[in-house]
Amino acid sequence: MIETAIIGAGPAGCSAAVQCRRLGLDVRLLDTAGRAGGLIREARLIENYPGLEAIPGSKFAEKLCSHISGFGIVVLDYHADSIVQINNAFEIRGNHGVITSGSVIVATGTVPLDYSIPGNTSSKLLRSILDVPAPVPYNTIVIGGGEAALDYALSLSDAGSNVSILVRNSSLRACERLKDEVETHSGIRILYNTEPASIISSGNGFLVRYMSDGINGEHLVGAVLAAIGREPELPVMPNEMKYESGSVRTSIPGLYIVGDASLGSLGQAAIAAGHGLIAAAHSLHYIKMNG
Numbered sequence: 632m633i634e635t636a637i638i639g640a641g642p643a644g645c646s647a648a649v650q651c652r653r654l655g656l657d658v659r660l661l662d663t664a665g666r667a668g669g670l671i672r673e674a675r676l677i678e679n680y681p682g683l684e685a686i687p688g689s690k691f692a693e694k695l696c697s698h699i700s701g702f703g704i705v706v707l708d709y710h711a712d713s714i715v716q717i718n719n720a721f722e723i724r725g726n727h728g729v730i731t732s733g734s735v736i737v738a739t740g741t742v743p744l745d746y747s748i749p750g751n752t753s754s755k756l757l758r759s760i761l762d763v764p765a766p767v768p769y770n771t772i773v774i775g776g777g778e779a780a781l782d783y784a785l786s787l788s789d790a791g792s793n794v795s796i797l798v799r800n801s802s803l804r805a806c807e808r809l810k811d812e813v814e815t816h817s818g819i820r821i822l823y824n825t826e827p828a829s830i831i832s833s834g835n836g837f838l839v840r841y842m843s844d845g846i847n848g849e850h851l852v853g854a855v856l857a858a859i860g861r862e863p864e865l866p867v868m869p870n871e872m873k874y875e876s877g878s879v880r881t882s883i884p885g886l887y888i889v890g891d892a893s894l895g896s897l898g899q900a901a902i903a904a905g906h907g908l909i910a911a912a913h914s915l916h917y918i919k920m921n922g
Contacts, residue, residue, distance in 0.1 A: 632731045633657050635914045636723055638711045638866065639738030641669025642900040643890025645695045645704075646907025647736045647914075652702045654915045659730065660699065661723070665708030667699055668692030669740050670891070671900055673760050673779075675786040680901050691900065711739070713867035716883060719921050723866075733921070734885040734914040738907065741861035741891045746774075748827050755830045755837060757856045760786055767792045768853020772839055774827060775858035777804045779897050781813045783856055788818040795850060797825045797841060822848075830855060863892045879909045885917045 635651050637644045640662035651658040671677070674688025699706070711725040714735055723730040743758040757763060760783045763771070767790040773780050776798035784794045796813070801823050803810045813819055825843040836853045865888070874881040874888055876895050881888055887910040890903035
């Protein structure tokens with residue numbers, strides 16, 4: 632039995648793994664993708680992580696890989712389906728068998744909320760910017776008005792696409808710096824009070840019909856990316872487990888939830904890393920008390 636298993640290798644999971652190793656714990660780092668980075672790979676630019684100059688998310692992910700490697704930590708290709716508590720241990724059950732651990736830190740992040748447009752299949756909607764075909768289409772649409780939607784729009788524009796953002800409400804929901812950059816960007820058009828009505832395949836692209844301020848409109852694009860919110864992606868947990876959003880501890884001693892998985896939204900890398908440090912300290916205390 633290992634001492635601490637960490638599920639998810641984004642900033643929270645990597646932070647927890649390194650700190651557990653520093654504290655002397657036997658640790659395993661598991662991730663469905665089999666590599667470090669998580670959703671941080673999607674980020675256009677990370678500019679508020681203490682001690683780092685502004686850096687693309689892909690480069691930040693490379694630094695995570697290098698950091699954990701320096702501590703001898705390898706990301707195991709493993710998808711965790713469920714966690715079961717048996718006496719003073721936890722069994723993680725997944726696609727590569729059962730892993731038994733004294734404590735578990737869940738850092739699985741989030742997945743997009745279910746979203747569809749009436750009368751259309753969701754297969755026409757992309758949910759990650761990493762799925763946008765290369766080369767980037769000349770025209771693209773992003774649905775949503777939050778941090779992720781604006782970040783996607785800027786990344787697409789940087790790659791040479793003309794971007795239209797369809798926003799259901801009359802304002803954007805993002806930090807002021809990001810809003811200012813998008814609102815003043817010549818390659819990005821924002822349509823407020825706008826709801827998509829249909830997506831129809833047309834040639835090599837899609838004809839998107841929408842209602843904007845009561846007026847019908849349509850736009851021919853090469854890709855449609857929806858970013859309308861996220862929710863925690865958790866393995867099946869013990870029935871009695873409870874936790875509060877943003878908290879690291881759960882109602883089950885030895886079981887912790889960190890980063891976006893705890894917050895339930897697309898959070899900040901620095902917050903996730905802090906969560907990982909806290910969970911590692913809790914894990915050490917729990918293992919010592921129950922070892």
